[in-house]
Amino acid sequence: MSFLTYLINGLSLGSIYAIIALGYTMVYGIAKMLNFAHGDFIMVGCYIIFSVSSALSGNSAVGIIVAIILCTILGVTTEFVAYRPLRGAASPLAVLITAIGVSYLLENIALLIYGADIKSFSSVIKWEGVSFADGQLKIQGVTIVTIVVSIVILIALQLFINKTKQGQAMLAASEDKGAATLMGINVNRTIALTFAIGSALAAIAGALLCSAYPSLSPYTGAMPGIKAFVAAVLGGIGSIPGAMIGGLVLGIVEILSKTYISSQLSDAIVFGILVIVLLVKPTGILGKVVQEKV
Amino acid sequence: MEPILEVKDLSVYYGVIQALKGISFHVNKGEIVALIGANGAGKTTTLHTLSGLIGADGGEIKYKGKELTKIANHKIVGLGMAQVPEGRRVFAEMTVLQNLKMGAYTRSDKSEMEATLSDIYKRFPRLEERKMQLAGTLSGGEQQMLAMGRALMSHPDLILMDEPSMGLSPIFVNEIFKIIEDVNRDGVTVLLVEQNAKKALSIANRAYVLETGKIAKEGDAKELLNDESIRKAYLGE
Secondary structure, three states: HHHHHHHHHHHHHHHHHHHHHHOOOHHHHHHOOOOOOOOHHHHHHHHHHHHHHHHOOOOOHHHHHHHHHHHHHHHHHHHHHHHHHHOOOOOOHHHHHHHHHHHHHHHHHHHHOOOOOOEOOOOOOOOOOEEEEEOOOOHHHHHHHHHHHHHHHHHHHHHHHHHOOOHHHHHHHHHHHHHHHHHHOHHHHHHHHHHHHHHHHHHHHHHHHHHHHHHHHOOOHHHHHHHHHHHHHHHHOOOOHHHHHHHHHHHHHHHHHHHOOOOHHHHHHHHHHHHHHHHOOOOOOOOOOOOOOO | EEEEEEEEEEEEEOOOEEEEEEEEEEEEOOOOOEEEEOOOOHHHHHHHHHHHOOOOEEEEEEOHHHHHHHHHHHHOOOHHHHEEOOOOOOOOEEEEEHHHHHHHHHOOOOOHHHHHHHHHHHHOOOHHOOOOEHHHHHHHHHHHHHHHHHHOOOOOOEEEOOOOOOOOOOOHHHHHHHHHHHHHHHHHHHEEEOOOOHHHHHHHHEEEEEOOEEEEEEEEEHHHHOOOHHHHHHHHO
16 A cells, blocks of 8 residues: 555656656757756746745745746746857857756846745645545645646647647747748747746646645755656657656656665666666657658 | 749858859749759759748849848748748658648638648649658658648749759659649749759740859750750750
8 A cells, every 4th residue: 555655656756757847858849959947947936936925925826827927938038038049059069058057047046035045835735635545545635736737737738739730830840940931930939939838837847846845945946857857858858748758757766766775876766767768768768760761 | 924033143151152152033923943053053052042041141032022031031931932842851740731731831711721732632642641641651752742732732822842853763753843834834933943954944934054153054944955065064965
């Protein structure tokens, strides 16, 4: 019974990684860049929820909505100011280094405003959860909500990409920006839209992450950001279902290895799995092998 | 005859190298105009500049009287000028139908779009048979048909075709050229870039010969086909 509890907790943590990884993978798919500041968007989202909720004496619903809106604006602005001017730069490293710069910038702004001490975050989900089998199996409310939210997000994204014109344009632009332009697609606007979606997802992931692990510091987003990046690579970067699978695998492995092997070693195991998967299948679990047809 | 496209003194640089050295040409409404030349002469650069994928460094491109060098590149297809790019460049991870719909991205007239789609299926029955297949799984010739169908979905008045016969088997080459003539007969003006000069000249009304970024020769396509120097340089005779 306890194994089942750990498995569900792993699934829940994995769902959070998956939501973050979706942002990574969508941005990579279209802009062909790794937005290393993505994890810090989560932290920004958490601080916004924290500030708004305390100002409104605990009304976290408003906090979440404000966080989603502000993170979306932050993502689009970052893309416009920091990344767009470097698109087409001689070296793809330029934008990567800039992303790392944005990451440090956000962390230090948070440090200036909120200080280095850890704030305790009150969960945005007040529901206690449910018990099964006479209380032997207890699932927390935040766990259930996290899993459900991630499923809803995945379905919504799939519908958006496959059923809407904007989603199809996103797919086309991620494959071939020149050909997409010939179709009349405004590629810059499509990339901005992708950043908007990715950043909104980061805010949602932030709300869920800080509800499950209620401590908030300027570095809150850094580690989950890196792990979600690992999840995206594990699943096959650029692939939306891949990000989902990668995130879930990572979350389950992390929780189970913390429980049954060693809590100190769990991160090493997580990154070790990445190394092994990449050695066996360099494109990730669902990554596609690019075939050039002459 | 009125020109639908007028290019004047167009020049393009790649860094310090001048790829187009001030070329001028025009395409009249209803014509097939061929742009022939060797590898690296600047044919693809010309088409990419017309569509705005490459910025012009000098000169004018007037399409239906509008100056294209001042218009955002994604807005050009909406004006009625579509391009079938070199190497097809279909969206491999999308289905045939999704590719065709991307071609109509700028259109909002739903019922007329359906009519265009069924016209294209009539022209390319193979595309209808494979409409749910991923474009990347099609053969080279089928991908060429898809790239043409995709461009036609925008309902263009002028279509730019870049090396449509490249890498295709002789049977497909004949089929593609026949389709180009059909499309033209249905009222679409064609600017055709080809290395297969013989084929291109045989279906074109007029032609320009591009040599290292300059127009070296121009004239009636049938006359160029019989021109001694053209025969030697481009027809391998």
